[in-house]
Amino acid sequence: MRVFVCVKPVPDTAARIKVGGDGKTIDPSGVKFILGPYDARSVAKAIECKGDGELVVVSAGAGKGENDANKRLKDALALGADRGIYIPDDAPENRDPLAVAKALAAAISNEGGHDLILCGRQAMDDQALSVGPMLATLLDVPCVTDAVGLEVADGKAVVQRAAEGRVETIEVTLPAVITGQRDLADEKYPKLKDILKAKKKPVATFEFAWPAPAYEVVSLSPPPEPVAGKIVGEGPDAVPELLKLLQDEAKALAL
Amino acid sequence: MSEFRGVDFFELDDLLSDEERAIRDAVREFVDRELIDNLTIEKHHRAGTFPKHLVPLLGELDCLGVTLPEKYGGGGMNNVTYGLINQELERGDSGLRSFVSVQSSLCMYPIFTFGSEEQKQRYLPGMAKGEIIGCFGLSEPDHGSDPGGMETRAVKDGEGWVINGTKRWITNGSIADIAIVWAQTPDGIRGFIVPTDSPGFSAPLIPGKFSLRASVTSELIMEDVKLGPEALLPETMGLKSPLMCLSSARYGIVWGVIGSMMAVFDEALRYTQQRPQFGKPLAGFQMVQEKLVWMHTEMTKAQLVALRMGRMKDEGKLKHYHVSFGKRNNCWAAREIAKLGRELLGANGVCDEYQVMRHLMNLESVYTYEGTHDIHTLAIGQHLTGHSAFRG
Numbered sequence: 275m276r277v278f279v280c281v282k283p284v285p286d287t288a289a290r291i292k293v294g295g296d297g298k299t300i301d302p303s304g305v306k307f308i309l310g311p312y313d314a315r316s317v318a319k320a321i322e323c324k325g326d327g328e329l330v331v332v333s334a335g336a337g338k339g340e341n342d343a344n345k346r347l348k349d350a351l352a353l354g355a356d357r358g359i360y361i362p363d364d365a366p367e368n369r370d371p372l373a374v375a376k377a378l379a380a381a382i383s384n385e386g387g388h389d390l391i392l393c394g395r396q397a398m399d400d401q402a403l404s405v406g407p408m409l410a411t412l413l414d415v416p417c418v419t420d421a422v423g424l425e426v427a428d429g430k431a432v433v434q435r436a437a438e439g440r441v442e443t444i445e446v447t448l449p450a451v452i453t454g455q456r457d458l459a460d461e462k463y464p465k466l467k468d469i470l471k472a473k474k475k476p477v478a479t480f481e482f483a484w485p486a487p488a489y490e491v492v493s494l495s496p497p498p499e500p501v502a503g504k505i506v507g508e509g510p511d512a513v514p515e516l517l518k519l520l521q522d523e524a525k526a527l528a529l
Numbered sequence: 530m531s532e533f534r535g536v537d538f539f540e541l542d543d544l545l546s547d548e549e550r551a552i553r554d555a556v557r558e559f560v561d562r563e564l565i566d567n568l569t570i571e572k573h574h575r576a577g578t579f580p581k582h583l584v585p586l587l588g589e590l591d592c593l594g595v596t597l598p599e600k601y602g603g604g605g606m607n608n609v610t611y612g613l614i615n616q617e618l619e620r621g622d623s624g625l626r627s628f629v630s631v632q633s634s635l636c637m638y639p640i641f642t643f644g645s646e647e648q649k650q651r652y653l654p655g656m657a658k659g660e661i662i663g664c665f666g667l668s669e670p671d672h673g674s675d676p677g678g679m680e681t682r683a684v685k686d687g688e689g690w691v692i693n694g695t696k697r698w699i700t701n702g703s704i705a706d707i708a709i710v711w712a713q714t715p716d717g718i719r720g721f722i723v724p725t726d727s728p729g730f731s732a733p734l735i736p737g738k739f740s741l742r743a744s745v746t747s748e749l750i751m752e753d754v755k756l757g758p759e760a761l762l763p764e765t766m767g768l769k770s771p772l773m774c775l776s777s778a779r780y781g782i783v784w785g786v787i788g789s790m791m792a793v794f795d796e797a798l799r800y801t802q803q804r805p806q807f808g809k810p811l812a813g814f815q816m817v818q819e820k821l822v823w824m825h826t827e828m829t830k831a832q833l834v835a836l837r838m839g840r841m842k843d844e845g846k847l848k849h850y851h852v853s854f855g856k857r858n859n860c861w862a863a864r865e866i867a868k869l870g871r872e873l874l875g876a877n878g879v880c881d882e883y884q885v886m887r888h889l890m891n892l893e894s895v896y897t898y899e900g901t902h903d904i905h906t907l908a909i910g911q912h913l914t915g916h917s918a919f920r921g
Contacts (some may be wrong), residue, residue: 466591
């Protein structure tokens, strides 16, 4: 069984994001990039699924700097992937999801066989939630999104997915694309020796002719400043008013 | 994920390999996750207990015996990597780093360097996993800076040995499975692997420490402890053998205290940037800036020293006087930085809600153990002048 996992470098979830000088992209200087947390859990799950087979990690992105995709491939290799495929992209900041999906589909198709493809449900940075389903369409295979459980046997996958207020169990024939939720697997941490071993694992480069951008980010702005707090009263007498405001105004409570 | 980013004024990260950086970051995350974010260190520091549950996790992460060959369960890593691991562990707490220093440099290293093949096979893989804990018995109640005066004696008893004596200030002593004990013999000072369940062996805790509270410090009392011939580390010969172990551990301390400096500086910088007095943040006052700049300068110099030492050690060029320089300078800087950090946090600095005072108290031990500041001064003085100012 050959399993692919698509991974992306994203800013550390604790990083403070600054808008770059062009007003359209984030300024990556001084920002620590990490393997996307959903991607990392997909890698952890894929190690379980591959059996005696092979786990290949694929990433498109920059080839140097803080957001170097090769470094995140090494992270995935340290977690237990067998080899990597790197798709160079000299302008990853403005790449639309369809272009990324096309690049990943081309790289995966070039390998001559795929049984299972896992993606994180979303990249933690731009949160488009698009690449996985688009990739499935381009490869002409079924897609199950938001998986919280996955078992593979006899050319089929049994997937639990979190739907609103319920968990669906879906059987899907392979090959298929499955996008993983947070609960798909426990977060795995690399052992230090595996970080050294990852250095020796092969990473091939797959050149992709990027299409002209179909869409463009025209501006980027920081999220609105939080609104100042309000003191509604003191002591137990304030509770009814507080509950009312939490329910009606903040929509934080559904009573 | 931690907001902690380390301090790298001269872009020393450029001088590290991708793997060295990745390993440092992995240990940094481990320390955040297992020690700092869940308040483990605060609880243990307050209770005066060692977070022993972390030992197997340190083994699983490959933090024990990192420079030894993989054949014996070691990590096969270079000395810069060992240093970076120490740095990250000590950013959490000097006690955790002390555990790793003792296990790796003071116990696994002598078994690897002075042990028989059988001893290496028997102990090292289990020690690398954290299943066997070691301690190192050199200092005695009356012999600290002058270990050559030790009173512990091992005498021949048929094929084996009988040891009598007392060791003191022994990190890991009460939780250890084996003790590397140094004793006078008719052939001079030799090292022994002493199982701590041997009859006549006891290791009471030293109570009431203000420092390294999250670390086990003990006495080792040996009364007619009988050992088989297999207990002797066959290649040990004279005081030079334990001093080689100490040199290795001191090298780790040179890096470790940088972690402590970073933790203190990070906390002091954030605190002074956030706390307003007289209508502006503390960080906007000249006297506060002077302290922050001083801390930052000494920390940056300490980093340069450590990295150069690491590369020299990997090239086999590091001498004991280089190690004395690093241990002396970096521990001093860390202690001074912790004092200033404590000052910058004002009254809050004395509470364990903040880290500065814990680091400051820990560093009183780190400044003193593994060769005091003054002894390292004299070691360098001897190298420069050719005159020993400490031997009678």
